[in-house]
Amino acid sequence: MSQHARHCDHAAQTEARDDAALRFRDLTLGYGDHAAVHHLDGTIARGALMAIVGANGSGKSTLLKAVAGVLRPMSGRIERSSGLRVAYLAQQSEIDRSFPARVLDLVSLGLWPKRGLLGRFRGEDRIAIATALSAVGLEGFSDRPIDSLSGGQLQRALFARVLLQDADVILLDEPFNAIDAKTVRDLVSLIHRWHGERRTVVAVMHDLALVRETFPETLLLARRAVAWGETAKSLSAENLLKARNFAEAFDDSAPWCEPQRA
Amino acid sequence: MYDLLITPFVDYVFLQRALAGCVLLCISSGPVGVFLMLRRMSLTGDALAHGILPGAAVAFLFFGLELAPMTIGGLAAGLLLAMLAGAVSRLTLQKEDASLAAFYLISLSAGVLIVSMHGSNVDLMHILFGSVLALNDQALTLIAGIFVVSTVGLALFWRGLVAECLDPLFFRSVSRLGTPIHFAFLFMVVLNLVGGFQALGTLLSVGLMMLPAASARFWVNRVGPMCALAILFGIVSSVAGLLLSYHAALPSGPAIILFCGGIYVLSILASPRGLAVTYGRRTRPHRAT
Structure with missing residues (x-):
C-alpha cells in the first residue's frame, strides 16, 4: 500500500x-x-x-x-x-527482415503521418529522407536491401524513420x-x-x-x-x-x- | 516455328479468348499472389480456393453450369470462409493455418459431394479443373471486371500493404487502416480466385496466383519488380500451356499450371537466390550485429 x-x-x-x-x-x-x-x-x-x-x-x-x-x-x-504526434519504435524483432524492401522503403514509412495511404512523395520528401539518412550515418545506403544490414545499421535506419515522423x-x-x-x-x-x-x-x-x-x-x-x-x-x-x-x-x-x- | 507458336492463336477464336482470359488473370492475380506470399499467407490462398467450391456447387445444383450463379455462389462461400478462418483463430486456441486446413478439407469434400448429387463426372471435372478453352463472352467480361477491380484496389492499397507486411506494429501506431486493408486484400484474393475458377477450376486457380509469385521471389528483391516478374512468368506459362494443350490434345488448365511449376523448379535450381548459388556458401554474410 x-x-x-x-x-x-x-x-x-x-x-x-x-x-x-x-x-x-x-x-x-x-x-x-x-x-x-x-x-x-x-x-x-x-x-x-x-x-x-x-x-x-x-x-x-x-x-x-x-x-x-x-x-x-x-x-x-x-x-x-x-x-x-507520437512516434513509436518497437523492438527490432517485430520487423520482417526477409521482406524485400530497401532502406529507402523502410525509412520512408516515416512519412505516413504526413502523406498517408495515397499522398504522393514530393521533392521535399526526398530531401527529408536524405537528410534523415545522413543524420544517422547511413548516406548512400538508401538502395541497400534491409536483409543485408547489420543490427546496428538497421537500428540507424529505424532512427531515421523516427526523425522523419517529426513527432x-x-x-x-x-x-x-x-x-x-x-x-x-x-x-x-x-x-x-x-x-x-x-x-x-x-x-x-x-x-x-x-x-x-x-x-x-x-x-x-x-x-x-x-x-x-x-x-x-x-x-x-x-x-x-x-x-x-x-x-x-x-x-x-x-x-x-x-x-x-x- | 510460326506455325507452331503463332498460327493456333490466329486461326482459332477459342484460343484467342483463352489467351486473353489468362493474360488478364495473370496481371491481376500475380501481384496478389506476391503479397499473399510475402505475408506468409500462401496456405490461405489455397484454402480460399477450395472454399469457393461448395458455393459454386450449390449454385450448380440449382442452376446448372451457369456463370452468374456459380460466380456469386463461389464469391459468397470464399468470403464466408475467409471470415470464419479469421474468427476461429481469434476466438479459439486453434492457429489460423490449422483452421484453414480444416475448412478447406471440409469445403472440398462437401463441394464434390454436392456436385455429384446432381451432375456427371464431366461436370465435376469442369468445376474442379475449369475449361479455359470454353471461355465465352460472359466469362471474359467477368474476368475483365475482376481484373479492373483487383488492379485498382491493389494500386490504392499498395503502400498500406507494404507497411503492414514490413512492420505491422509501426503501421498500427500510425494508422487505423490495418484491419480494413487486410479484409480488402482478402476480398481481392477471393475475387481473383473466382475469376480463375472460370478458366482453371477451383483446384488450379490458385496455381496461377501462387506459383509465379513464388518463382519471382527467387530472382528479385523488390516488391514492384517481383510483381512484374510474377505477371511475366504467368503469361509465359499461359502461352506455353495453351500451345501444348492445343498441339498435344492435353487438358489446358493443368498444362498451364505445369509450366508455372516448371518455372518454379527452374528458379529453385538456377536463380541468384536458389540452390546453384547458395549451395556451398556455408554462412550467410548478413545479420552481423
Whole structure:
C-alpha cells in the first residue's frame, strides 16, 4: 500500500506542472484477461527524457505499446494533450527482415503521418529522407536491401524513420539491444538532440549505467510503478531490490495485486 | 516455328479468348499472389480456393453450369470462409493455418459431394479443373471486371500493404487502416480466385496466383519488380500451356499450371537466390550485429 502512496505522490507533484504530454489515470494494461501493468498513475511532462526500467515481464513494452495506441487499456486511461504526434519504435524483432524492401522503403514509412495511404512523395520528401539518412550515418545506403544490414545499421535506419515522423513524443523500445558501441553512441547523441528540441523521449532500457548517464528521469516498473522520478532516486539500491522482489512474485501467479474492481 | 507458336492463336477464336482470359488473370492475380506470399499467407490462398467450391456447387445444383450463379455462389462461400478462418483463430486456441486446413478439407469434400448429387463426372471435372478453352463472352467480361477491380484496389492499397507486411506494429501506431486493408486484400484474393475458377477450376486457380509469385521471389528483391516478374512468368506459362494443350490434345488448365511449376523448379535450381548459388556458401554474410 505504501507503494500506491508513492506513485500517487509523484502524480501530485507533476500535475502541478501544466505542460504535460501524457497522463496515466489508474491505467491497467494486459493481454486477454491477464494484466501486465496495474493501476498506473502519473504524468510525463512535455520535453521529458525518461527511461523505463524493469525486469523481463514487468510490463515495460506493454506500457509503451499502450502509449503508442497499439494496445487498448483494460481499464483506466491515457490522456494525450491534443494534437500530440507520437512516434513509436518497437523492438527490432517485430520487423520482417526477409521482406524485400530497401532502406529507402523502410525509412520512408516515416512519412505516413504526413502523406498517408495515397499522398504522393514530393521533392521535399526526398530531401527529408536524405537528410534523415545522413543524420544517422547511413548516406548512400538508401538502395541497400534491409536483409543485408547489420543490427546496428538497421537500428540507424529505424532512427531515421523516427526523425522523419517529426513527432512530439518519441517512444523507443529497447533501442540499444544487441547494438554495437559506436552505434549506441551515435544514437544516444540523436536522443540528446531530440531532448534539446523539447521533444518528449521515453525509452525502455536495460543498461542501467547508460540510463544513469543519459536519462534524467526514470520509471522503475514491476507491473506497477516501484519508483518514478529523478533517475538517481528511482534506481536506488532499495528500489532495485524492491523491484526484484516483485519480479520474483510474477512467477507464482499469486494475486498480490489487491483486487480493486469487481 | 510460326506455325507452331503463332498460327493456333490466329486461326482459332477459342484460343484467342483463352489467351486473353489468362493474360488478364495473370496481371491481376500475380501481384496478389506476391503479397499473399510475402505475408506468409500462401496456405490461405489455397484454402480460399477450395472454399469457393461448395458455393459454386450449390449454385450448380440449382442452376446448372451457369456463370452468374456459380460466380456469386463461389464469391459468397470464399468470403464466408475467409471470415470464419479469421474468427476461429481469434476466438479459439486453434492457429489460423490449422483452421484453414480444416475448412478447406471440409469445403472440398462437401463441394464434390454436392456436385455429384446432381451432375456427371464431366461436370465435376469442369468445376474442379475449369475449361479455359470454353471461355465465352460472359466469362471474359467477368474476368475483365475482376481484373479492373483487383488492379485498382491493389494500386490504392499498395503502400498500406507494404507497411503492414514490413512492420505491422509501426503501421498500427500510425494508422487505423490495418484491419480494413487486410479484409480488402482478402476480398481481392477471393475475387481473383473466382475469376480463375472460370478458366482453371477451383483446384488450379490458385496455381496461377501462387506459383509465379513464388518463382519471382527467387530472382528479385523488390516488391514492384517481383510483381512484374510474377505477371511475366504467368503469361509465359499461359502461352506455353495453351500451345501444348492445343498441339498435344492435353487438358489446358493443368498444362498451364505445369509450366508455372516448371518455372518454379527452374528458379529453385538456377536463380541468384536458389540452390546453384547458395549451395556451398556455408554462412550467410548478413545479420552481423
